[in-house]
Amino acid sequence: MFRFPELLRRCAIVVCGLLLASAITAANSAKPTAYYGYGEPATPQQIAGWDIDIRSDGKGLPPGSGSVQDGEIIYEEQCALCHGSFGEGEGRYPSLAGGEGSLQDARPHKTVGSYWNYTSTLWDYIHRAMPFTQPESLSDDEVYAVTAYVLYLNDLVDGDFVLSQETLTQVQLPNEPNFVPDPRPDVHNKRCMRECKDPNTISIKFEAALHVPTPTKVELPSENTAGESVYRASCAVCHDSGIGGAPVLGDASDWLARIGKDVGTLYSNAINGFQGDRGVMPARGGFTQLSDAEVTAAVDYLVEESR
Amino acid sequence: MSKQQELDGLIKSIAAAGEKLPGPERRLFLKQGLTMLGAAGAASGAAGIGAAEAALPPGVPSWTKSLGTGVVTNPYGEPSPFEAHIKRRNLEWLTADKIASISFTPLADLKGIITPNGLVFERYHAGLPAVDPGLHRLMIHGMVDRPIVLSMDDLMRFPSISMTRFLECAANGGMEWRGAQMDRLQLTHGMLACCEWTGVLLSTLLQEVGVQKGAAWILAEGADGSHMSRSIPMDKALDDALIVYAQNGEPLRPEQGYPVRLINPGWEGNTCVKWLRRLKIGDKPWYHREETSKYTDLMPDGSSREFTFVQECNSVITNPCPENPLKGPGKFWVEGLAWSGRGKIKQVDVSFDGGVSWRTTRFTSAVLPRALTRFGVEWDWNGAQALLQSRAIDETGYVQPTYGQLRAVRGTSSIYHKNAIHTWKVNNNGSVANVQIS
Structure with a gap:
């Protein structure tokens, strides 16, 4: 049998526990508000779109x-x-x-x-x-x-x-299993000011050839400078090299059949995207910020340079 | 002052500007410049170099005896046309295309420690996005009490702070691990810049959303097509990570993440996510592509280091260098840049004999933590071949290592975090070459 004081003590613990629990619940339901309160709460729908x-x-x-x-x-x-x-x-x-x-x-x-x-x-x-x-x-x-x-x-x-x-x-x-944490600093040098090495041990192991030219762009003759600049920034990534099955700039045989089409079809394919035999032309080349005028100028440039 | 004299002045200036360029670019520059002048000369019906002397003392140039253009002729100012050679450059063969690529800061032509906004190196993974600031949002969510969406106006209401810090690509100099390859400073060290960045401390935003217990990492994600993403430890976020909307006093440049980016001072540039759209708080790192496949350091034993964030202490001489050759024997002011991701630069020493003996230099700029720091020392060049090196020491006592010391530990396949002492060979004719020595 419990002695009375022991029973009382146990009851007190239960009561206190209940009180504490309800206090915590209250705190959770009323989370402290933001200090500045700028912006909007992110809704579950908003988060779902980006998460x-x-x-x-x-x-x-x-x-x-x-x-x-x-x-x-x-x-x-x-x-x-x-x-x-x-x-x-x-x-x-x-x-x-x-x-x-x-x-x-x-x-x-x-x-x-x-x-x-x-x-x-x-x-x-x-x-x-x-x-x-x-x-x-x-x-x-x-x-x-x-x-x-x-x-x-x-x-x-x-x-x-x-x-x-x-x-x-x-x-x-x-x-x-072969990835390890960063152990740096892992390479140690000491500061030395005089006779730090034997001058006779110094030899040149590598020398970069001087004035290796940075490849400079060969300017293509073109009157259509707006189209050319759009082309360089947005289209050249595929149409210079032919990746993605893209017809290559200046390759007349590649462009023959396409130039034969109504130019409106070329514009439309470039603006809206196109699934061809060799690959996909994404709408606006994937550069959705380009205007219709910019895309058609680039098409004009491509066609002109590929005749 | 005749049209003739004006032309001659121009010719001299163009020739002087052209002299700073390496061979092929110099020829191209001069050709273009002279073509331009040719047209002007033909119009005025005169051309001749000798008359340029008339602009020099005791003569007086035309601009001293006439009016210049008025205010707002150019509402947003640009550099002098004579400085057109100071520009970012890229290496076509380095990357598959220009959309996921990098360009280099022209360090040889810059003064002080601040990199002008238009010259800060570019690094894109899916090209430069055209972000409309009115429609841009920063979402902060995950293990937080109050997930929020901030507009740029909201973000700019928070208390702001400005700090001058360097920004360096982890791969800066990465082409030099196996030997000297690049022919000029812009390419050996140009994935480097230093700006005054202004924004909101990330810790302020974290306080605002209420980070939950157990949170230890933050995913930062960009709004570009690559949705660039990196996992950032909470310690850095609470230390000095900055949500940046301005650089060197004006809104961020598009190339630098307009309208908002993350800057983790002293850490590899890739963690400083541009066009920042989302911060997600979690309890573990994400192991995304840019922290596994890339930006991990492969060691000679086949192991790879992950989350190698800090850019260790480094330095390079910017004058002389291949772009800034010496013009005959005499006294020269040798100067350069030093920086450390661990804090302030304590000392920079320079050697003229390939590291046998060293001289201390003095600082010629402010000495700020995790910022470029400029050093200089006078040198009397006797015209003999010389091997110039700089060696920086940071406030932790770390001494910039030699190539030998670096390779002994890390081999030559790690791509990232190359901070070895760099050597310029000055030839008898004053030209300067990038070399590596034993």
Whole structure:
């Protein structure tokens, strides 16, 4: 049996506990207000529109899935022209596959398979920044599919693999254990003022050739300077090199059939976007801030220079 | 003062400006300048270099004997046309295109420690976005009590602060890890600038939204097409991270993140997210592309360092340098820039014999924490070949290392955070070359 004082003490603890709990609830329901109170509260709808980040533990991944097979089709259409059909990378665009075991070589080959640490990073980056000219244009399922295909290019999953919100963090990248925290300062020199080294040991190991010219742009003859400047700033990225299947500036054979079309069709395709046999022309080249006049001036310039 | 004399003055000035340029660019500059003059000369029906002397003492140039143009002829002023060679430059072969690329600050032509706004190096991952400030918003959410959306007007109501800090790309000098490659200062060290940044301390905004217990990292995200994103530790956010809307007294330039960017003083430029649209508070880092695939440092043993934020103590001589050759033996004012992401510069020493002996220099600018600091020392050049080096020491006592010391620890594949002592070779004819020595 409890002795009376003990019972009283226990009751007191319960009562006090209840009081404290209700006090905390009151504090939570009336959160302290902001000191300045500027701006507007961010609504859940507003946050949902921008809250695109995915974390290495998969936090943030939306529901959905995509297969390697579906990914191959999207990749060939939207990615291969820069990254290569096998992820090898065209020109100086990043290669996505290969390079296993090369990290200690004189020329390391850093790819998703050889270097990256988390699969989530791939999903996040494709979703936020790719395709290069049309970021945030792929659906969630398409991002799962392309991610799956890049993993497949790196021999990290089989050809019948389906990547999903549930399976993504299960795919571990081989290089993940090799990332370490920053240990700097890690290199130590001492201040010395006299006879710090033997002058006879000094030799020139490397000398950069003087006056290596910075490549200067060759000015193309053109009366259409407005079109040319729009072209240089916005179109040249694809139409100088032909990436994305883009017809190359000045290549008459490339442009013959197109120039044959009504120029209005060319304008319309450039403004509204166009799916051709060889690739996609994004609306306004992905530079949505360009006006119709700027786009048509650039088309005029392209046509004029390619006859 | 005749038209002739005016032309001759111009020719002299153009020739003088052209002299500062490396060979091919000088020829192009002179050609363009002379073409321009040719047209003017033909119109006036006269051309000749000798008459330029008439503008020099005891002669008097035309601008001294006539009226100039009036106010607001040029409402937003520009540099003199004679300084047109002072500009950002890029290296076409360095990146696949100009949209995800970088340009370099012309350090050889700049004075003091402030980089003019139009000359601050550019780094884009999806090009320069045309952001309408009226429609731009900064969202702060995640582990906070009061998620908010701020307009630029809202942001500018908060207490503001200005600080002069350097901004440096983690890859500054990264092309030199394997050997001397770049032929001029603009390319060896030009991913570097220093501005007076004005904005709101990030800590002020965090107080406003009420950071929840357990929060340790912040994701900063840009409004450009790449949605540039980096994870920033809470310690830095509460220390000196600044939400910036002005540089050197005027609104941020579009190239620098207009209308608002993050500046993490002393940290690699990539963390200083431009066109900032979102700050999300969380308890762990995100491991996004720019902090895994890129901006991690590969070591000789195959391991990679992550979250290598600080730009360590560094320095370089800006005069002489390949763009600023010496014009015959005599006394020269040798000067340069030093900086450290860990604080103030304590001392800079200079060697003229490849590091055998060193002389202390004096500061010729303000000495501010995490800012460019200018040093100088007089040198009597006898016309013999010389190997010039500068070595900075910061207030933590850290001494800028040699290439040998740096490579012994980090190898040559890490791309980022190269801060080795740099060597300029002065040739007998006064020309200056980028070299690396044993």
